[in-house]
Amino acid sequence: AEKIDWRARRGAATREQILDAAVRTLVKRGYSDLTTTTIAKTAGVSRGAMLHHFPAKDVLIREMVRYLFDRRMAAFEKMVATVSRDGNRVAESLKTYWQQVNHPYFIAFFELTVAARTDKMLHAMLAPCQDALDARGLELAQALFPQVARERLTIGLALSQAVVEYLALQHMRRAPNALDDRLIAHLSHHIRAFYGLDAHFNERRP
Structure with missing residues (x-):
């Protein structure tokens, strides 16, 4: 044995x-x-x-998609577990996600996403994983911001994801610079305002 x-x-x-x-x-x-x-x-x-x-290669690709999915999902879970419940949760969440999208796992997932545009088999593998990541992301956001309406959370998440991931993609052609941090800080300010969170007080749970 x-x-x-x-x-x-x-x-x-x-x-x-x-x-x-x-x-x-x-x-x-x-x-x-x-x-x-x-x-x-x-x-x-x-x-x-x-x-x-x-x-076969398709077996390897399928398992690699699952491998990346599991690790990105684990990163989401860890992000929520480590974000302070008494501080600026929007800023902390954005900072952590910014670190995640600059990790090789995100770059690999992005490479697969681009390839899936013309590869039906790969698209079929990736689509349910991305849907699951989006759904879990919303659930975790609701846990962090229970006082914010679901519709606003959905819009705020989509906007944050679009901006942060766009900046990460820029790093594939240029080095990081100070403007990146300024844009993330600017995004944080506007998301807080959109969620109706008072910038002068902690975002404590009700």
């Missing part, structure tokens, strides 16, 4: 090693150059080991 358990743990570790290599390859080379040969080389595993865990 111990031998079987050891093999299972080793197999799981190799599988995660390959998925991590797939994400790194995607970020570095883009979707068009995402080949099983390149991924195996990046992961430092043999072609046979690669095929053992992922017998």
Whole structure:
């Protein structure tokens, strides 16, 4: 039994090693150059080991989508858990999300999203994941801002996501600069006003 358990743990570790290599390859080379040969080389595993865990590229892509989805969802959950309940929750949430979208997981997810425009199979994989992320994001926002109407939260989230993710995409062609932080601060101010939160007081739960 111990031998079987050891093999299972080793197999799981190799599988995660390959998925991590797939994400790194995607970020570095883009979707068009995402080949099983390149991924195996990046992961430092043999072609046979690669095929053992992922017998076809579409199987690997499907698992990578799930891998990225799980980690982005975990990041959402962690963000809400770490945001102060007695401070400026809008500013803290935006700052944390700003850090998330500059992470390789977001860049990889974005690369897949762009590729999905002309890849029906990939689109079918990504669409439910994005819907689940959006739905969970709204639920978590309601937990952070229970005093704000659902419709306003939906609009505020969409606006925040559009601005923050746009700025993150700009980092793919230029270095970060001071204007980024100023825009995030400006966005925070307007979202607070839109939510009806008094800037002079803490956003305590009612």
